[in-house]
Amino acid sequence: MPGIDECLLEAMTVNGARGAALIEWTSGLALGMAGEVRDEDPEATAAETAELARMAAEQRAFAALGPGGGKSGADDGTDNGGDGGTNGGGNGDGRDREPAVEDVIITTRTCYHLLRFVDTAFDSGVFFYLWLDRREGNLALARLRLRDLCRGLALL
Numbered sequence: 001m002p003g004i005d006e007c008l009l010e011a012m013t014v015n016g017a018r019g020a021a022l023i024e025w026t027s028g029l030a031l032g033m034a035g036e037v038r039d040e041d042p043e044a045t046a047a048e049t050a051e052l053a054r055m056a057a058e059q060r061a062f063a064a065l066g067p068g069g070g071k072s073g074a075d076d077g078t079d080n081g082g083d084g085g086t087n088g089g090g091n092g093d094g095r096d097r098e099p100a101v102e103d104v105i106i107t108t109r110t111c112y113h114l115l116r117f118v119d120t121a122f123d124s125g126v127f128f129y130l131w132l133d134r135r136e137g138n139l140a141l142a143r144l145r146l147r148d149l150c151r152g153l154a155l156l
Contacts, residue, residue, distance in 0.1 A: 007149050008034035011130055014145050016137025018111070021046060022118075022153075025053040025125040038131070053115050053127045056104045063100045103143060112139050116146045118153060128153075 002010070004022050011020035012034050019035035021042075028047035038045050056062060106113040112132040120126060128150055132142055 002152055004032040004153070005034075007128070007153050008032050010149055011128070011146065014130065014132070014137070014142050016112075016133040016135070016142070017130060018133055019129075019131040021049070021129045023050050023053070023127055023129055025050045025057065025127050031126070036131070049113075049115065049129050050127075052106070053104065053117070054125075056101050056115075057117065057125070103146070105139065105143070107134070107139075110134050112137055112142070114139070114142060114146060116143075116150050118150045 008020050008022065011017060017035060019033070019037055021033040022031040023029065023046050024031060028050035030042060030046035033042055033046075101117060103117065104115040106115075111134050114130045114132065116128045116130070118124075118126045118128055128146055130142060130146055132139070
């Protein structure tokens with residue numbers, strides 16, 4: 001399983017990638033960064049991005065729906081370990097602290113900003129941030145690639 005640095009370098013091979021980071025969303029601490037940084041201030045970039053991730057993860061409007069905690073929104077065809085699709089908040093299996101949100105996408109006229117929450121074996125709030133040039137990047141492919149990177153990430 002690749003570690004943080006390997007995943008960041010792999011993320012930078014995505015077409016249009018300008019920057020990547022692994023960020024702890026409760027503190028805003030960047031665990032690792034690669035590529036360019038917006039506004040030349042890595043700490044501010046990590047803190048501002050973490051604030052956005054925290055807002056999305058903590059909103060009840062985005063929580064999993066229905067009995068059994070099924071996922072809301074589009075299904076990407078995965079069940080993340082065979083738990084019957086009961087992935088996300090409020091599912092009654094002791095994992096209620098995981099955000100029900102899988103990823104957050106922000107688009108601007110020139111860029112895509114993709115935040116993907118990372119499932120870990122320990123209680124954490126970690127997400128992967130990928131900054132893409134809109135002219136060169138493919139948002140759908142970048143999202144799938146980031147999903148695969150997050151699944152293989154080894155956080156010790």
